Amino acid sequence: MNRLTLAIALFLFPYFAHAADPKTTMQQPAVAEALRFAQSNAEANIETQIHLCEIAAPEFHEEKRAAAVEELFKAAHLQNIHTDPAGNLIGDRPGKNPHPHIVIAAHLDTVFPEGTDVHVTRNGNVLKGPGIYDDCRGLAALVGVAQALDAGKVQTTGAITFVADTGEEGLGDLRGMKEFFRDKSIFPGVSCRASASMGVFRNENAAAHHFRDTEQQGKCSKSKSDIDAFISIDGPEPITDAITGGVGSYRLRLTYSGPGGHSFNAFGIANPIHALGRAIAKIDEIQTPETPRTTFNVGRIGGGTSVNTISSSAFAEIDMRSEESGALETTKAAVERAAQSALDEENARWHDHGKLTMKIDLLGYRPTGSTPSNSMLVDTVRGVNQAMGLSALTTSRQSTDSNFPMSLGIPSITLGAGGTGKDAHTVNETIDITDAWKGVQRLVLAVSTLAGW
Numbered sequence: 001m002n003r004l005t006l007a008i009a010l011f012l013f014p015y016f017a018h019a020a021d022p023k024t025t026m027q028q029p030a031v032a033e034a035l036r037f038a039q040s041n042a043e044a045n046i047e048t049q050i051h052l053c054e055i056a057a058p059e060f061h062e063e064k065r066a067a068a069v070e071e072l073f074k075a076a077h078l079q080n081i082h083t084d085p086a087g088n089l090i091g092d093r094p095g096k097n098p099h100p101h102i103v104i105a106a107h108l109d110t111v112f113p114e115g116t117d118v119h120v121t122r123n124g125n126v127l128k129g130p131g132i133y134d135d136c137r138g139l140a141a142l143v144g145v146a147q148a149l150d151a152g153k154v155q156t157t158g159a160i161t162f163v164a165d166t167g168e169e170g171l172g173d174l175r176g177m178k179e180f181f182r183d184k185s186i187f188p189g190v191s192c193r194a195s196a197s198m199g200v201f202r203n204e205n206a207a208a209h210h211f212r213d214t215e216q217q218g219k220c221s222k223s224k225s226d227i228d229a230f231i232s233i234d235g236p237e238p239i240t241d242a243i244t245g246g247v248g249s250y251r252l253r254l255t256y257s258g259p260g261g262h263s264f265n266a267f268g269i270a271n272p273i274h275a276l277g278r279a280i281a282k283i284d285e286i287q288t289p290e291t292p293r294t295t296f297n298v299g300r301i302g303g304g305t306s307v308n309t310i311s312s313s314a315f316a317e318i319d320m321r322s323e324e325s326g327a328l329e330t331t332k333a334a335v336e337r338a339a340q341s342a343l344d345e346e347n348a349r350w351h352d353h354g355k356l357t358m359k360i361d362l363l364g365y366r367p368t369g370s371t372p373s374n375s376m377l378v379d380t381v382r383g384v385n386q387a388m389g390l391s392a393l394t395t396s397r398q399s400t401d402s403n404f405p406m407s408l409g410i411p412s413i414t415l416g417a418g419g420t421g422k423d424a425h426t427v428n429e430t431i432d433i434t435d436a437w438k439g440v441q442r443l444v445l446a447v448s449t450l451a452g453w
């Protein structure tokens with residue numbers, strides 16, 4: 001670490017300069033009691049998981065499940081329990097000091113539409129039901145951590161905030177996280193205005209954009225306390241792993257429109273569906289790097305009224321992902337160029353008769369980001385795995401709630417909640433809950449170590 005990096009690191013993470021280590025933390029009587037509780041409460045925690053999962057929580061309709069979590073937060077004596085404008089349910093566990101401030105979160109929403117049968121069935125240690133793993137297991141673990149800390153009467157140095165958040169899946173577009181981090185300055189004691197100019201220290205421009213936005217909305221004046229570390233608990237992840245990199249994504253809807261007409265009588269005008277065909281053919285030829293892994297997919301197409309009608313519109317929905325923001329931007333630009341040149345070719349082919357127009361809507365954006373493998377946060381989790389006698393920590397990249405705080409430069413990580421899941425995002429989703437309590441123990445030890453004692 002050179003002197004400049006060290007200076008920046010100390011400026012960014014001053015509260016972790018003397019973080020406790022997991023081995024000593026687990027021997028503290030209160031923490032040891034909390035860890036014992038996590039194990040003895042295993043069966044009740046599974047019942048919580050089933051209970052929460054049988055309350056439907058489709059995208060944008062998470063409120064009923066949030067209300068059930070609220071009761072559990074209250075019983076675990078969290079304070080200042082409230083719901084924010086995005087529907088996030090938030091509860092605090094104050095420490096002796098405001099810092100270090102640790103945030104731990106699990107998402108409420110599922111990919112399943114309204115009306116899906118959310119009944120959970122149990123066969124021995126295997127539970128089956130939509131969302132039972134992703135992220136009902138995470139929600140149960142979130143509640144389980146609050147209950148264990150309460151049972152052990154753990155008094156941490158810093159504060160822990162618990163969040164049951166909204167909009168993690170699909171078109172939710174991380175709206176819960178975006179709202180939660182909206183009015184928080186990322187640098188202790190530094191205003192949002194100054195934070196915006198600090199963006200130059202990081203690779204991502206997202207933070208700068210983000211804070212410019214919040215300034216415009218006048219939100220900075222009610223800046224909440226700063227966050228020193230963020231942990232997302234997300235189902236489909238073994239407890240030997242930690243997600244330390246956020247795969248970013250863009251989701252676009254491309255629409256071509258024109259006058260349309262009868263297939264025989266109006267023949268000779270440009271055709272939106274034909275233009276879309278050209279565009280898809282061009283998108284298919286885009287070359288992306290293997291490292292950083294970068295992908296694209298036309299996932300949905302639509303348009304047209306009948307076989308003998310020149311359609312008046314046609315659309316495609318396109319998803320692009322990358323481990324690195326530069327490659328993501330390059331791919332997005334290539335898709336936009338393909339769309340434009342398909343439009344030009346189609347109009348030229350028909351000599352601008354029934355000239356088409358093009359519209360590209362942004363359906364979603366998840367910024368990329370990462371937390372260095374040698375950071376205090378990842379190191380602590382590595383130590384937790386060691387202290388608990390689990391396999392050595394591996395790290396991976398995914399798209400989760402952590403993407404957003406990562407893009408703001410907040411040390412963030414996504415951890416599993418215990419158990420072994422299969423077929424997430426399908427109605428045949430299952431989880432084997434054998435030793436799932438170890439996921440709760442691991443989180444209890446991680447937050448206790450990070451918050452200090």
Ligand SMILES: [Zn+2]
Pocket residue numbers: 107134135168234235236
């Ligand atoms: Zn999830």
